[in-house]
Amino acid sequence: MTWQEKIKDFEIFLRFERNFSENTLDAYIRDIRKLKEYSEESLDNIGPDVITYDHIQQYIFLLSKQKFSERSQARWISSIKAFFKYLVEDEIREDNPATLLEGPKLGLYLPDTLSLPDINxxxxxxxxxTDLGKRNQCIIEVLYGCGLRVSELIELKISNINFNEKFIKVTGKGDKTRLVPLADYTSELxxxxIxxxxxxxxxxxxxxxxxxLNSRGTSMSRVIVFLIIKELTDKAGVNKKISPHTFRHSFATHLLQNGADLRYIQEMLGHSSITTTEIYTHLKTEELRDVILNYHPRNINITQ
Known part of the structure; x- marks a missing residue:
């Protein structure tokens, strides 16, 4: 039994039995391939059926010294745990060497957002x-105006846009579809x-x-969208680390700031749980805290 063989089986399992999205699937498989490379280079190529907890713990320790974020480290451990749990369920192993692995304690993750002036x-x-500029303008306006993930953006179909009723049908994670309203401005653009x-x-x-579409008349890649945004951000002089997801976060934050109900925001973002959407209430709390610190008379008197 080889790493390659079991990684392929694991990929099929995640795709068809766990119904993982392509992005999550790619991340998990990439993580296990890195463990495979470590085994080949540092452990005399021992297989996934005999690798031990101590081996995996040492591998995680070495990775943690390379200044990866805590969120990345947590995902490695999640991927490894899922892989060896699969091997046990598939009766490749009797024991699970990843059971005792512990990920880093993650604090509350508050996503970066853009102000409306920054977006403008x-x-x-x-x-x-230029035609290219008009396409890129539409890309940014759809990301911000509809709160889409980049994977949803590049997979948008013309047939899923209803200009009469002003909404688009979006296929999100787990092949779940949702209807997202189109503002008149975005619809006209x-x-x-088109x-x-x-x-x-x-x-x-x-x-x-x-x-x-790209210049070859085929669908765009995620990488191209990232590059477009980076180029525009640099050109605009916005000194933040911005990705396509930043516009999605800004979409949700600005809706909440202007009084939208959290349940409606959940529906538009395609979150399966309201808990995921509630992160934006923390952003609003942070904003309120800044207002008090900057403008309340008692705080002003103390700081002056």
Missing amino acids: RIINAIEVS LKNY QDVRSKNKINKKHEDCLF
């Missing part, structure tokens, strides 16, 4: 006089992009229904 600065940095820009492209037949 990024959008204003786009050269909308999309109409103009009619005036996208129609000029030479489109690959397999991608005729894809909304956003």
Whole structure:
């Protein structure tokens, strides 16, 4: 039995029995392949059926010294635990060497958000006089205006946009679909992009229904969207570490700040649990705290 063989079996298990999303699946398999490489290079290529807790603990220790974030470390351990639990269930091993692994204690994760002025600065940095700029403007406006994940953005289909009723049908994690409202402004931008820009492209037949296309007439990759945002952020002089997900966080935060009900935000984001959405209430609490510290007379008197 080889690592490669069991990693392939594990991938099939996660994909078809656990129904993992492509992004989560890729992360888990990548983590186990790193453990495989460690085994090959440092443990005389011992197999997954005989590797021990001490081996894995040493591997995790070495990784932790490479300045990876605590969240990354927690995911490695989650991946490794899932892999060896699978091997036990598949009767490849009788024991689980990962049972006693403990991940780092994670504090409350508050995602980065952008202010509306920052978002406008990024959008204003786009050269909308070009077709490429018009496409990129639409990408940013859909990320921010609809709160999409980048994977949902690049998989958007024209046939899933209802311009009459002003909503888009989005396929999210676990192939769950949801309806996200389209603001009139975003709807008009999309109409103009489809009619005036996208129609000029030479489109690959397999991608005729894809909304956003690259220069080859095929669907865009996640990497390209990241690069577009990085270039625009640098150009706009916004000094924050920004990803496509930052616009999703900003979408939710701005809705909450303006009085939207948390349950509606949950539906629009496609969160299966309200607990996930509640992170944005912590952001609002942080904002209220800043207001008190900066503007309450008692605090002003103390700091002056």
